[in-house]
Amino acid sequence: MKRSLIKQLRCPACAGALACVGYKFMGEEVIDGVVRCGCGQAYPIRSGVARLLPSETLPADWRAQYAERLDADAPALARLPAASSTDAFSFSYQWAHHQYDALTWELELPERLDIFLRYFAARSFDELQGVRLLDAGCGNGTLSAQLAAAGLEVIAMDYSESVYRAYAHALWDPSIGNDAAARLDYIQGDVWHPPFAPATFDLVYSDGVLHHTPETKRAFQALAPLVRPGGRMFVWLYRRDARPATWVKNRIVDAIRALTRGWSHRNKMRLCWIGAGVLQSVVRFARLFGYRRRRAIPLRLKAVNLFDTISPSYNYEHTPEEVIGWYGEAGFVDVRDVSIKEHRLDDGGFAVIGRRP
Known part of the structure; x- marks a missing residue:
């Protein structure tokens, strides 16, 4: 986690500002440390990733390494029991089996980047330079990393443990480069309680994620305030199909x-x-x-x-008309279905984008 990221982060429990105490650094990256809030909540930074979720245990080796500092800096974390490993729920398990030189959803990376541009009616990434993007549900993190390489400033968030592997891969992948790595951060967080200040992002992007939460609309409503005026929000969801x-x-x-x-x-x-x-x-x-x-x-x-x-516990289907209504309720304008007919995956789902006035 970059030291500068702390300015954009907020406590998922109370929405208060956070402070970072670093224990191990690599340049601007905080590799190990804690993020703490005035409300008493504290969150670990481990292997370069801030885990902004309620914790029930801490990895035994990490806890032992920083036991004395945790007692002083984050008593709430120091009281947690040690665990030999973290829970392996479905998406963590899924992305642990992903090979980074393989296809994602049967698509090669250049195809995914081309589809991204088409969704936003952009001729090239020159039109998106410097755009601050939240990838809400980044999965294996490959698209997030390549968007940073293309010039966007990306924060990639996922609920699963996949972000640790994604961060490590992005840090050492020669195709990404130091300039792109400086524009990229990974955090572990929940789309129902996104740990960011309102109006932080030019673009909130969530591709195939919200329908795997207990209530899709609630997840949408939690992310919508993160879009700044003039910014856009994109979601891709499973289509309720009558065929x-x-x-x-x-x-x-x-x-x-x-x-x-x-x-x-x-x-x-x-x-x-x-x-x-x-x-x-x-x-x-x-x-x-x-x-x-x-x-x-x-x-x-x-x-x-x-x-x-x-494997997902939740798997909801929706219609474009239904989701376009959510955008209207949240105050977005210029809302439209941007699904690509010849894109095979859009046959089972649909894409909607809207702009914050």
Whole structure:
């Protein structure tokens, strides 16, 4: 976490200003330390990432290393019990299986960047230089890093442990470079309680995330105040589709999700590997009759994508008209559906953007 980031952060419990106490540094990066609030709440900075979430435990080695300083600087953290490892919930587990040279959602990185530009009707990233962006639900963090490399100032936030791996990858990835790294920060946070001051961002971007929270609209309403006047907010959500084939597919997925609720993530991933193998066999058989995909999808990626489909606890579907109404209620103007018809993923979802007057 960069030292300068503390000015934009707010306590997720009380919305108060925060102070940073660093224990270990690398240039402008605070590698280990604590963030604390006047309300008594404190949050750890570990491996370069501020965890702005309620903590129930602390990693045993980190807690032991800084025990004396925690007693003085953050008694609330010092009282937490040690844990040998953190909980591995679904998205942490999913992105732990991601290979950084692999596709994301069956898309290569240049395609994702091109789609990003098309969503915002920009001819090139020259039009977005210096834009301060919040990637709310950054997942593996690859898009966040490349947006920083393209000239945006990016804060990438995710609820899962994926941000630690994303930060480490971005720090040492030669394709990102020092200039881009200076424009990029990762934090662990909750879209229901985003730890930022109001009107902080030129662009709040949330792609395929809010429908995996307990209430999509509430997550939208929590993020909307972060957009400054003249700024924009983008969301991509699953589409509630009345087409019979899509409806049947979604209900099958719902049934599998219900059947596997309570399974360990390891067992769910094993099921997904089996399912990916079956799908690959079906595709090979279909090729005998002339079926062709745009590109071959590796078996590992098929399994990870299936895991993303069946593992979330929440998985809501919406309509563009419904979400456009949320924008209006939140005071946005120039609200429109910017879905790309030929973009395969937009067939199962839709994209909406609005501007804060």
